[in-house]
Amino acid sequence: xxxxxxxxxxxxxxxxxxxxxxxxxxxxxxxxxxxxxxxxxxxxxxxxxxxxxxxxxxxxxxxxxxxxxxxxxxxxxxxxxxxxxxxxxxxxxxxxxxxxxxxxxxxxxxxxxxxxxxxxxxxxxxxxxxxxxxxxxxxxxxxxxxxxxxxxxxxxxxxxxxxxxxxxxxxxxxxxxxxxxxxxxxxxxxxxxxxxxxxxxxxxxxxxxxxxxxxxxxxxxxxxxxxxxxxxxxxxxxxxxxxxxxxxxxxxxxxxxxxxxxxxxxxxxx
Amino acid sequence: xxxxxxxxxxxxxxxxxxxxxxxxxxxxxxxxxxxxxxxxxxxxxxxxxxxxxxxxxxxxxxxxxxxxxxxxxxxxxxxxxxxxxxxxxxxxxxxxxxxxxxxxxxxxxxxxxxxxxxxxxxxxxxxxxxxxxxxxxxxxxxxxxxxxxxxxxxxxxxxxxxxxxxxxxxxxxxxxxxxxxxxxxxxxxxxxxxxxxxxxxxxxxxxxxxxxxxxxxxxxxxxxxxxxxxxxxxxxxxxxxxxxxxxxxxxxxxxxxxxxxxx
Numbered sequence: 001x002x003x004x005x006x007x008x009x010x011x012x013x014x015x016x017x018x019x020x021x022x023x024x025x026x027x028x029x030x031x032x033x034x035x036x037x038x039x040x041x042x043x044x045x046x047x048x049x050x051x052x053x054x055x056x057x058x059x060x061x062x063x064x065x066x067x068x069x070x071x072x073x074x075x076x077x078x079x080x081x082x083x084x085x086x087x088x089x090x091x092x093x094x095x096x097x098x099x100x101x102x103x104x105x106x107x108x109x110x111x112x113x114x115x116x117x118x119x120x121x122x123x124x125x126x127x128x129x130x131x132x133x134x135x136x137x138x139x140x141x142x143x144x145x146x147x148x149x150x151x152x153x154x155x156x157x158x159x160x161x162x163x164x165x166x167x168x169x170x171x172x173x174x175x176x177x178x179x180x181x182x183x184x185x186x187x188x189x190x191x192x193x194x195x196x197x198x199x200x201x202x203x204x205x206x207x208x209x210x211x212x213x214x215x216x217x218x219x220x221x222x223x224x225x226x227x228x229x230x231x232x233x234x235x236x237x238x239x240x241x242x243x244x245x246x247x248x249x250x251x252x253x254x255x256x257x258x259x260x261x262x263x264x265x266x267x268x269x270x
Numbered sequence: 271x272x273x274x275x276x277x278x279x280x281x282x283x284x285x286x287x288x289x290x291x292x293x294x295x296x297x298x299x300x301x302x303x304x305x306x307x308x309x310x311x312x313x314x315x316x317x318x319x320x321x322x323x324x325x326x327x328x329x330x331x332x333x334x335x336x337x338x339x340x341x342x343x344x345x346x347x348x349x350x351x352x353x354x355x356x357x358x359x360x361x362x363x364x365x366x367x368x369x370x371x372x373x374x375x376x377x378x379x380x381x382x383x384x385x386x387x388x389x390x391x392x393x394x395x396x397x398x399x400x401x402x403x404x405x406x407x408x409x410x411x412x413x414x415x416x417x418x419x420x421x422x423x424x425x426x427x428x429x430x431x432x433x434x435x436x437x438x439x440x441x442x443x444x445x446x447x448x449x450x451x452x453x454x455x456x457x458x459x460x461x462x463x464x465x466x467x468x469x470x471x472x473x474x475x476x477x478x479x480x481x482x483x484x485x486x487x488x489x490x491x492x493x494x495x496x497x498x499x500x501x502x503x504x505x506x507x508x509x510x511x512x513x514x515x516x517x518x519x520x521x522x523x524x525x526x527x528x529x530x531x532x533x
Contacts, residue, residue, distance in 0.1 A: 025441045027439075027441065027444070028441035028443060028444045029444075030444070031443075031444020031445060031447075031448060032443070032444050032447065034444075034448065035444055035447045035448040035451060038448065038451050038452065039447075039451040039454075042451065042454065042455040042460060043460070045455070045460075046455075046460045046461050049461045049465055049466060049467075050309070050310075050312075050313055050461070050465075052467060053313050053317075053320055053465065054312075054313060054317075057309075057312055057313075058312055176290060178288055178289075178290030178291050178294070179290045179291065179293065179294040180291075180294065181291060181294040181295050181297075181298055182294040182297055182298065184298045185297060185298040185301040185302070189298070189301050189302060189305065192302070192305055192306075193305055196309055200308050200309055200312050201304075201305065201308045202304075202308060205304055205305070205308070
């Protein structure tokens with residue numbers, strides 16, 4: 001994968017093919033779209049139910065939590081579209097078809113990622129985007145160019161953080177395909193957690209999630225900066241500015257776990 | 271009867287084979303239990319009761335949800351739909367056991383496995399970490415056991431019904447995922463149904479989804495006593511029978527229009 005432009009072109013071809021194949025089943029695509037929209041909606045309805053019982057959650061108002069939810073939701077939906085199909089990656093290992101990928105002139109991770117672009121997740125994406133618009137309009141923020149830029153950058157870094165976690169989780173399959181579900185605790189768990197103010201969680205749980213699995217950098221810390229809120233967790237309200245560094249580190253970690261996995265891979269059979 | 275028992279045992283064994291997967295699933299349930307517990311406790315903290323739940327009830331609810339999620343099995347069961355799509359269902363129809371009964375038996379075997387091995391670990395962990403407020407009355411535990419069994423039947427009969435849509439739709443996945451999403455919320459696995467606003471709660475509580483998760487949990491929390499408890503179990507039984515009956519009707523309709531290719 002020496003030439004990034006060529007890789008991008010290959011990716012565009014494969015992504016277009018994936019979209020065309022999904023578009024063959026229109027009703028199914030429509031249902032999937034509505035399905036992911038409704039699924040995302042139930043998560044947000046849960047937040048609304050909580051706020052029907054109290055005005056602030058962990059010191060955060062509804063528009064503020066909506067900002068967390070919107071940022072975390074969009075990042076997660078983008079990640080799910082780009083790499084969500086890694087959930088089924090264990091099948092390539094189990095059946096030994098991963099061998100084929102190793103002899104092609106692209107990196108194996110690139111090929112697995114490029115094999116699908118899950119546009120059915122657009123439902124989740126649009127729901128989260130709607131919540132984000134509501135939050136942007138109602139949160140007590142004086143929107144300026146730097147703040148808008150930070151918000152957009154956060155969507156990118158959030159997606160990268162989730163992607164790094166997802167790749168590392170999927171790479172578990174190189175060692176064992178049976179305990180794959182452990183990864184769900186970090187991917188889907190991370191997505192749940194990032195939608196809430198992390199000061200709600202117990203001390204060691206939030207430390208683990210802030211600094212080991214850096215889900216707190218998906219939305220919480222950048223939103224603390226955007227909203228100008230104090231940070232009761234680490235007392236470092238500027239920590240969100242480090243999100244790009246954390247994102248790169250998480251991606252690198254995911255890639256490293258994958259490479260270790262490939263090295264460990266011995267194919268199936270005798 | 272013997273055949274159904276064997277099917278139930280095989281349903282149990284099918285899942286018991288994958289110990290690593292069970293462990294991984296229980297781990298994930300526990301992580302979610304921790305997170306959801308903290309969020310919901312923020313609601314009840316500093317107030318006496320929400321929808322009849324105090325803090326202890328809420329914490330117990332959160333962990334029982336994690337323990338019973340795999341019994342309710344709201345996501346991803348498409349075994350029957352796959353056999354309909356592939357045409358293999360013809361072979362199943364030719365067998366000397368009732369199709370619905372056979373799937374029910376296998377699914378109850380699965381549910382028994384998941385009750386023990388996916389249900390106990392998270393609840394025991396929470397008991398160690400937080401000292402859950404679990405009842406000591408053996409009769410309440412007995413009622414809970416009955417309620418969980420009925421919940422498993424209601425859940426199965428709903429999934430059976432939804433899977434049958436594969437007779438009419440070539441690509442059934444959208445319907446399946448949508449129904450499990452709706453079920454996830456309406457069963458009470460996201461927020462306790464008593465936390466919903468009064469009018470919505472009244473409607474949601476008569477739907478079959480509440481019989482899959484919320485109801486057995488409320489039984490163990492002692493929210494139903496005496497005649498009310500009998501009524502709750504009867505409610506579950508009614509939905510179980512209604513959905514099973516509906517499933518038979520739809521199956522018959524599906525079989526009538528079934529055409530299988532081949533020589």
